[in-house]
Amino acid sequence: MGRRKLTLKQERFVDEYLIDLNGTQSAIRAGYSAKTAGQIAEKLLRKAEIRELLAARMKERGDRTAVTADRVLLEAARLALFDPRRLFNDDGSPKGIHELDDDTAAAVSGIEVLEQFEGSGKDRVFVGYLKKYRVADKNSALEKLFKHHGLYERDNKQKTDPLSELLKGLTGNVFGAGAAAAGGDEDED
Structure with a gap:
């Protein structure tokens, strides 16, 4: 006996669920009543046909974007195991962004580069850059x-x-x- 075909509303639920993985909100956006959306979402997510379609679409998206569970775990590990010493050269000077290895660069969430000058007016002379690296939240x-x-x-x-x-x-x-x-x-x- 073959699987039942999903209704348009059920397929829309799957599409909406893939956006944020929020069953209740997905049901509402798919056109189900806000009053019963939580129960509807729970029932839909138990249906084998829905689970199969979700799994297939998630795999397609993972293949298309190269964002897989393994890749997400790798990125979380890079942040969690980040060693700030790798931002610096042996002499204590900060490394340039192009000098960072992949794991260290992945932990950098922002960079601020400021030009440094001494003097003022015509006597103003460029002396270097001030580099500020912001790193991702390791505890998270x-x-x-x-x-x-x-x-x-x-x-x-x-x-x-x-x-x-x-x-x-x-x-x-x-x-x-x-x-x-x-x-x-x-x-x-």
């Missing part, structure tokens, strides 16, 4: 990598109360079995 990049690698989840598991975890495990295995046998399973759709 580290936090994103922590989340990607599940490091917060591991940390949170270490902070749980062992007694609560034991009781939770027993409730699901021992008490849950009796409740299910008695017909008390409320999670069934």
